Amino acid sequence: MKAWEDLVGTALLGTRRRVLDSAGQPPAVQQLIAGRDDPAEQLLVAAAVLTTYRRAGRLPLRDVRPLPVAAADERPFVPPLARERLGRLLAASHPDLLLEWLGIVAGTGYRVPPETLPLLAEAARSKAALRGPLLAVAGSVGAWLGQRNPDWSFLSAPAEDEGDVWQYGSLAQRRRWLAAKLAEDPGTARAALGSSWKNEPADVRADFLGVLAAHVRAEDETFLEAALTDRAAAVRERAAELLGRLPGTRYGESMAARLRPLVRRRGRVLEVSVPPGERGEGTVRLRTLVAAAPLSFWTEFGPPAEVVRMTVEGCPAGVLRDSWATAALRQRDEAWAQALIGADPGGRTTPPLLGVLSPASQAATVGHLISRLPVESFARLVHELPRPWTKELGTALLDWIARQDDHRLVSHAAVVIARAVPAECLRHPLATTRLTMDAGPWRRALTETLNFRREMYEELA
Template structure:
């Protein structure tokens, strides 16, 4: 119990005496005096009497507080969104209660994408969960409706909700006034919706308020410009390289590295040409000897992570932001040969830079060759969606069940199609006869990532328990998504 400024001094001091005695023990410090013992107290243990006195002081302190003037709360505004169906609400309650808890994000994302709101009685539990899990907050901005924002205004711990996009903002239906008056989330949603239909207009809108935007907002807005990026965005992004905030400069540099023919790309290509060459059939490497101001402006971080040398760190970043198209001309080999050539020294840094460049620039040819050299999950994202499934399925068939297999599957975009789903189910069936104790994460991943409409394929494949466990989870998700339609 904490004492209040309205608690009388004798109660406060009495409480502190009791606390001191409790901390050192009644056997080492006698109970504080000041009042005659009640009848029979001599027969009672000192510990019991201490607790009794504490209870009395607690009641006295609470009863002695002055009443505060209170005003009736205004009612929550009327809702404008449709509530999810009763069946969907019941399933959400089951998920929150511990049934398939890993599906919570999918449920929330699907419901939010459809502009629905959740039943008010579930709001406190979800808002409490969002205080611990930031990843679900954007969905609650839509799902909480007006009642949720009313509650957030009453509880500071839920105040984050007031900055998330509303249903109108998330759908882009809020109008131009959202940019001037909307929440942070609404403004991001508005810019994203505008960028999808009119990229140039979205950029011009951002330019009108850019200098007034907080640093964190500038970073978030630049991430939105990644959609439908074009050479027309280069002047604005080039200017952003001079921003005071390091994160803004790095985000702008990442975007410019993706713009074909950008000045930043040409500068990085010149630096890369000074670092790499081919001699005697080997790639020779001379890392940068310094990181000057021009390199830092182009997004090269001068200070390396702990355990990484400076020249190694600078080399990786230069290679990562150089246009992938320059290497064939510079080194005289196509990507298929380059990733397999011997690199005399600094090979790990060069390969790491190429992987980063491939992910950054989304180059399918390089992704294909690098994945064959070293199957990294991040490389799958640079492949067309259909090819992701086929490449990942081939890897599953050739590779044993280990951490790398799980990581690669985690990088394949969901929902998985029939080819990848079939390959994973066959792997589960194969391993169930040799390592059944090692199947837990793969079974859960399959149930969460395979297209739920394919639950019949799993049900028919085998009666083995792990396969039927996947089938049950797929049917659970299939029913869940139908309830949210």
């Protein structure tokens, strides 16, 4: 509307620098300002009329058809207490707890009240992780809203078993379709992935390899070998990671063959030569070889706990240990993960390596780290522990935090622990024991969060 734009421009510049062009205004406005000499008065009158027009000046609609009604949804609404808690979650803006709440509801036969859907859709618009569980609990009313508001179109996603989702769906829909098909019909999923692979953007190719990671198997070797030559570094790295999970691959064997002449043991010393290369290229090649070679390659030099503690000559020891850690993560080798954690318990590779361990070993190792590391170091490590946590790990961490005194880093770790421990840990004594009057604010917040989460599960049971 040019008349409005002209009016706003005049108001911003001021009537001393610019006079409203009356000829550009609607005839009705021209008549109202025609007899007024003061430019400022003309501007204010025009603004009053145009503002009213923009708000209510609309001709009656004709041939109006009523909007279609949303399909019936026979599922019951969440219970009253859960509905009240949803309102508190939305008002407090806790997206992590809201995500957990929606996940609980998605696993039940309930749906959310329709009046809460606009706020939930707005929350999901800015936090994509909420969209999947919201789609499950919103039902047909959510789909109806999504068809009428482009910002909420993720609520009106087509059924992901339809044949055209892979060709025309959003990235999230295609990821879900691929994950489901890899589990139900692997042949169809791999055929679809191969048919569109060359036409996908680099970030999408890397993302799809991440979906394949949970279903990778021996017959994927040729496909992954081809991905090793991809022009995108992220795709190459992900392909190498997945190949590392497969035993006895040609790629792993070739890396071991290239690594063999570079490694020699001399007593308690491990001599590792850096491949030739300029400007650090040799070190990069060494990292690639060690990370990709099967960890069984090192058996001839000793057991893992012994090899990782040897004196290293010929290359930086940190490069070798980091590459071993990468190999242990790729190959999910628990013995090497334990050895590397034991050799450098406070190292930056310790948190991801803990994710390789079995639940019992993980909890035991964390208990060992608690006794070896300073409180500050362990508190920092808590933030980086891979999730989801097991019951054993959650219990060990709650036991640790219960023994701590007031400390800034401990209080930060308490926030993480309160929100990350699994549901099986929510009846820990920390949540059920009455606090004393001198309890610190972080301890009260910890207890409140644990109780809040426990009540969430109880209300939806």
